[in-house]
Amino acid sequence: MGAPKQKWTAEEEAALKAGVLKHGTGKWRTILSDPQFSSLLNSRSNVDLKDKWRNISVTALWGSRKKAKLALKRALPAPKQNDNNNNTRALSIVPLANDEERTNLTTHASKKSITSLDKIILEAITNLKEPRGSDRTSIFMYIEENFKTPPNMKRHVAVRLKHLSSNGPLVKIKHKYRFSTNFTIAG
Amino acid sequence: MGAPKQKWTAEEEAALKAGVLKHGTGKWRTILSDPQFSSLLNSRSNVDLKDKWRNISVTALWGSRKKAKLALKRALPAPKQNDNNNNTRALSIVPLANDEERTNLTTHASKKSITSLDKIILEAITNLKEPRGSDRTSIFMYIEENFKTPPNMKRHVAVRLKHLSSNGPLVKIKHKYRFSTNFTIAG
DNA sequence: CGGTAGGGATAGGGTTCT
């Protein structure tokens, strides 16, 4: 606590961007030592520069999509399960177009253009990183956000969840104080 | 998502308080990993601990002053040091009522009904266990949380900090990249 | 040691639920 967070000012951010343009990314100490920037960045360390640049990059990547998501979230106060589509044609789930984004966030799932549903479910649970496991709704939402899905995705996912937890790599967790059942990866 | 709010039990709260006294504030993951507390807190995340500690601190800090302060805070966008209480009557700081808790959890501070301010300051720094020392604000907060204080406590503490660090057992630490000064116990 | 990359933790503002 001895240190309140030191928020980046617009000037500092501009200096960092200019520094990267001049010296390239990964040259944090060089940027700091450049007299052109050192006065503006004198309260930052090379590691601070690296972290801030990472943060700038991430928000730039996600910026547009995030706003759409937030708007959606506000429009739907209670996004109740509304799966009235009984279509039963085969599943074909493919990753969303902008793969650089996904690659940033996933550690192990790669850019295959077609992935099996079970793998997608495991990826969802892994990346959601919920300490007590993820429930079906969370898993649905993750998949919807990260893959192009057919209208009956939820039904298929529910079937696979049941299968994976009865004789596979998933474990059901029923919380003491909650109603929903969560799923985690066994081990 | 599919999860009603999980209210904190008294046991969990006690475990959290004990954990903070043992490891210091801001050591949420450490507290969670400590076998002394992990079983009691196993349904909480490190972020849950942080949030709960914030709630505890806020409600403990302000009994009656709360509303006035909040109003003030909203009125002043940049809340500069505003200690306009120039009262100079003597300090009388006493430990908070629930001494069983404090005594259970602190190793050396005992239940004296009156403790000298210098001792309280050392207790604060010791128990906060901040790796690079604690700044005045942290010390103030610790004292306000653990003792019943008069309105001009901060002024007196500031005076004693200056004294203790100029010719006593405290050492000032000035961080390379920051403005605030921290204090640690010399040795 | 000094430097960078990347994972992970924390702080503090916001939001939701009761």
Add this chain to the structure above:
DNA sequence: TAGAACCCTATCCCTACC
């Protein structure tokens, strides 16, 4: 309106690797 629980993410810290 308020308080408690929870979410979001910029900032900061730790460790592995040169």
